[in-house]
Amino acid sequence: MIVAGVVIETCEGAASRVAARLAGRPGLTLQAGDGSRRLAAVWVGPDGQSLERMGEALLQDDQEVLGVFPTFVGDDSES
Amino acid sequence: MGVSRRRFLEITAAASAVGAIGSTRSLEAMAAQVGGSTKWVKSVCRYCGTGCGLYIGVENGKVASVKGDRDNHNVGLLCLKGFLLPQIMGAPDRLQHPLIRRDGKFVRATWDEAMTLVAGRFREAIDKFGPDAVGFYGSGQGLTEETYVANKLFKAGIRTNNVEGNPRLCMASAVAGYVQTFGMDEPMGTYEDIDHADVILLIGSNAAEAHPIIFQRVVRRRENNRNVKIVVMDPRVTPTTRIADLHLAFKPGTDLAILNAMAHVIVKEGMVDEDFIKTHLVFGQGTETDKSWDDYKAFLAEYAPERVAKEAEVKAEDIVTVARWFGEKGRKATSMWCMGLNQRTKGVWANNLVHNLHLVTGKIGIPGSTPFSLTGQPNACGGVRDGGALSHLLPYGRVIANEQHRAQMEAIWKVPAGTIQPKPGLPTIDLFRSLEEGKLKCLYVMTTNPGQSLPNVNRYRAAMRREGAFVVVAEAYHPTRTSELADVVLPAALWAEKEGVYGCAERRYQLLEQAIPPLGEAKPDMEILCDLGRRLGHGALVPFKTPNDVWDEILVACKGTRYDFSGMTRERLRQTHGLFWPMPTVGHPGTQLRFVKGDDPLVPADHPYRIKFYARPNDRAVVWLRPQQQAEELPDAEYPFFYTTGRDIEHWHTATMTRNVKELRHANLESMAQFHPKDAAKLGIKQGDSVKLTSRRGEETFRVKVTDNSREGLIYVHMHDPDRMCNRLTNDVVDPVSRQPEFKICAVKVAKV
Numbered sequence: 001m002i003v004a005g006v007v008i009e010t011c012e013g014a015a016s017r018v019a020a021r022l023a024g025r026p027g028l029t030l031q032a033g034d035g036s037r038r039l040a041a042v043w044v045g046p047d048g049q050s051l052e053r054m055g056e057a058l059l060q061d062d063q064e065v066l067g068v069f070p071t072f073v074g075d076d077s078e079s
Numbered sequence: 080m081g082v083s084r085r086r087f088l089e090i091t092a093a094a095s096a097v098g099a100i101g102s103t104r105s106l107e108a109m110a111a112q113v114g115g116s117t118k119w120v121k122s123v124c125r126y127c128g129t130g131c132g133l134y135i136g137v138e139n140g141k142v143a144s145v146k147g148d149r150d151n152h153n154v155g156l157l158c159l160k161g162f163l164l165p166q167i168m169g170a171p172d173r174l175q176h177p178l179i180r181r182d183g184k185f186v187r188a189t190w191d192e193a194m195t196l197v198a199g200r201f202r203e204a205i206d207k208f209g210p211d212a213v214g215f216y217g218s219g220q221g222l223t224e225e226t227y228v229a230n231k232l233f234k235a236g237i238r239t240n241n242v243e244g245n246p247r248l249c250m251a252s253a254v255a256g257y258v259q260t261f262g263m264d265e266p267m268g269t270y271e272d273i274d275h276a277d278v279i280l281l282i283g284s285n286a287a288e289a290h291p292i293i294f295q296r297v298v299r300r301r302e303n304n305r306n307v308k309i310v311v312m313d314p315r316v317t318p319t320t321r322i323a324d325l326h327l328a329f330k331p332g333t334d335l336a337i338l339n340a341m342a343h344v345i346v347k348e349g350m351v352d353e354d355f356i357k358t359h360l361v362f363g364q365g366t367e368t369d370k371s372w373d374d375y376k377a378f379l380a381e382y383a384p385e386r387v388a389k390e391a392e393v394k395a396e397d398i399v400t401v402a403r404w405f406g407e408k409g410r411k412a413t414s415m416w417c418m419g420l421n422q423r424t425k426g427v428w429a430n431n432l433v434h435n436l437h438l439v440t441g442k443i444g445i446p447g448s449t450p451f452s453l454t455g456q457p458n459a460c461g462g463v464r465d466g467g468a469l470s471h472l473l474p475y476g477r478v479i480a481n482e483q484h485r486a487q488m489e490a491i492w493k494v495p496a497g498t499i500q501p502k503p504g505l506p507t508i509d510l511f512r513s514l515e516e517g518k519l520k521c522l523y524v525m526t527t528n529p530g531q532s533l534p535n536v537n538r539y540r541a542a543m544r545r546e547g548a549f550v551v552v553a554e555a556y557h558p559t560r561t562s563e564l565a566d567v568v569l570p571a572a573l574w575a576e577k578e579g580v581y582g583c584a585e586r587r588y589q590l591l592e593q594a595i596p597p598l599g600e601a602k603p604d605m606e607i608l609c610d611l612g613r614r615l616g617h618g619a620l621v622p623f624k625t626p627n628d629v630w631d632e633i634l635v636a637c638k639g640t641r642y643d644f645s646g647m648t649r650e651r652l653r654q655t656h657g658l659f660w661p662m663p664t665v666g667h668p669g670t671q672l673r674f675v676k677g678d679d680p681l682v683p684a685d686h687p688y689r690i691k692f693y694a695r696p697n698d699r700a701v702v703w704l705r706p707q708q709q710a711e712e713l714p715d716a717e718y719p720f721f722y723t724t725g726r727d728i729e730h731w732h733t734a735t736m737t738r739n740v741k742e743l744r745h746a747n748l749e750s751m752a753q754f755h756p757k758d759a760a761k762l763g764i765k766q767g768d769s770v771k772l773t774s775r776r777g778e779e780t781f782r783v784k785v786t787d788n789s790r791e792g793l794i795y796v797h798m799h800d801p802d803r804m805c806n807r808l809t810n811d812v813v814d815p816v817s818r819q820p821e822f823k824i825c826a827v828k829v830a831k832v
Binding site for chain 1: 085089092093094095096097098099100143144146156157158159162163292295299322729742743
């Protein structure tokens with residue numbers, strides 16, 4: 001499994017609205033926000049591709065999401 | 080520790096994301112909750128010219144993870160490529176020992192066997208045919224120190240100026256544009272200008288994919304200030320155009336006319352800075368600065384937006400709108416461009432015309448107003464470009480053709496006067512043609528993949544395998560589309576396995592520290608080059624034991640030049656997150672705004688004006704009168720489509736690294752030919768069909784992707800796929816000044832397979 005820290009960039013003032021919409025989204029755990037336009041989250045998924053798909057989906061589904069930027073990616077496997 | 084690996088990763092991920100948004104929660108404090116055995120080593124991303132700072136996480140002697148550097152310009156952010164860097168290190172195709180071609184097959188060799196063969200063949204060619212029978216072809220991905228060693232060895236030891244590199248394929252027109260207009264290379268501003276700009280003009284740049292972190296900064300600026308306008312000029316719809324207030328999707332090759340039309344509007348509507356024009360500018364045409372402001376105005380009369388709009392297939396009112404946004408007094412304007420401008424036979428002129436807009440409006444040298452070339456590889460400015468490792472250059476602004484400059488370098492390199500040949504060597508395309516003709520006998524290729532990346536690549540692949548040609552490739556991976564053509568392949572250490580300096584696109588030099596030892600028998604390129612030097616009898620020229628030894632000499636070479644960064648000691652680089660040149664003393668803070676009084680140490684405090692273009696005669700920059708000219712090859716009845724190439728976000732150049740990252744390999748490595756739906760319908764092709772694209776130079780088969788991202792009549796293919804090489808078709812005709820090839824525009828025909 002891949003564990004990633006992500007910053008979700010939203011339109012100015014939209015962070016709390018986007019956070020509300022993202023609450024409960026599978027694999028995504030919101031950690032914090034700057035109160036205005038950026039959210040910090042942890043995402044867990046099977047592989048990097050699904051991380052990319054998740055980012056694309058957020059961009060497509062939510063007009064107030066401007067970008068999804070990984071800040072850390074780690075692999076859960078012990079190998 | 081009582082903490083699972085999953086939990087540790089979750090805490091680290093949370094800490095990095097929270098840290099990146101400026102939370103007061105401390106990353107270190109959170110990490111301390113779980114302890115952790117990771118050793119973090121400061122470095123820089125291995126991919127594009129943005130130069131994002133990062134830390135390499137080392138566990139049990141291996142690169143296990145990376146995290147963004149919050150104290151660097153990227154504030155902890157990295158794109159997915161950067162985050163997945165650990166996977167490139169131990170890839171199955173990492174080359175771990177030298178290879179020699181025997182009877183058409185590669186066999187394992189010792190370092191001594193391989194280097195004896197290389198030195199012997201080079202020596203034989205030099206003795207029989209003279210020093211110009213050999214050459215070096217390097218890269219903007221080489222570290223500054225190793226590029227410097229190659230440059231010195233070949234120009235002062237072997238005595239050939241046949242020293243080139245792939246920057247000729249990417250930034251040469253940007254360089255020539257800066258040099259022609261301002262007298263010297265490199266952007267005068269920094270990424271910080273984005274944070275102050277009121278209008279951002281992106282032309283010939285898909286920054287969202289090619290420079291994601293810079294693009295993110297543009298997005299942030301826009302979101303922080305609703306009055307900021309984003310203009311994107313690009314024939315295609317791209318992820319970058321998504322945020323544009325205005326997207327000018329012009330007909331390929333007509334951008335020079337549009338830039339002149341913008342200037343036409345700016346001048347006509349009085350948005351110029353008359354005082355700045357009088358005190359800071361001259362006007363020129365061709366190579367002479369013998370024109371006047373009135374001549375320029377008369378020249379622009381031909382570029383009325385209405386006429387240009389027809390030629391460029393855009394709306395005249397859009398040209399006017401963009402010009403007004405850019406020119407409006409009090410509004411700060413930053414322009415950014417990349418390969419869309421540079422990879423053209425008119426690339427230098429296109430660069431000149433962008434600079435013109437800044438000059439006539441006086442929007443330059445002010446935070447938020449700068450012409451900024453995004454062009455570059457991870458060592459965008461440091462090694463080849465500033466270090467002068469091209470056939471016509473010498474380090475730090477010196478040129479081969481200048482006797483004084485040669486004398487300066489001969490003194491620094493402690494070689495007899497007259498050692499450096501006065502005639503420039505062969506630029507890239509000519510270098511490979513010389514190999515084809517049999518004049519160039521031996522070529523040393525380092526950190527680059529010309530067997531895939533050169534335009535009209537079939538021709539030069541044949542040249543590399545020509546009977547009698549001897550090609551050495553120093554490379555971290557094998558096979559690549561170049562190493563498969565080599566006579567000797569030398570295993571090079573990769574990124575985290577060596578130390579050195581990269582200079583990113585904003586003149587920021589940064590130290591990459593070695594995190595782990597090289598894999599197998601691989602060696603850093605600097606060591607390999609020093610070994611070659613010793614074997615060729617030039618050991619005294621390259622006595623370097625460490626990259627630090629080289630850096631000490633580099634600090635001497637730059638001292639007193641307009642690049643002077645002699646205050647950039649190794650220790651300062653180690654302690655900081657990048658330093659900007661000029662930086663002439665150890666105590667100097669670095670230069671954010673070049674040519675600007677109070678910021679640039681080379682501008683005297685008593686200079687009467689805000690800006691001093693000190694690299695030009697009389698301190699005046701040049702507004703060049705450059706007419707619209709089309710690409711060298713246009714669609715016609717036989718080859719009816721425009722063909723263009725570019726980069727996608729998941730991959731880097733020829734994908735030798737990114738193809739080894741499982742997430743990236745499965746994401747878009749295959750080059751597909753992108754067709755507009757109307758073209759697809761006319762041709763009777765649909766998504767997933769195979770087509771053969773043919774130009775006057777070659778052909779390649781691609782699967783079809785139907786998308787309205789492309790203009791009608793334009794086919795786009797990304798450059799990354801080693802199995803479907805877009806460069807079999809591209810045009811190797813070059814800009815007459817920069818010698819950069821016209822990758823971006825040629826004509827093709829389509830046949831369904």
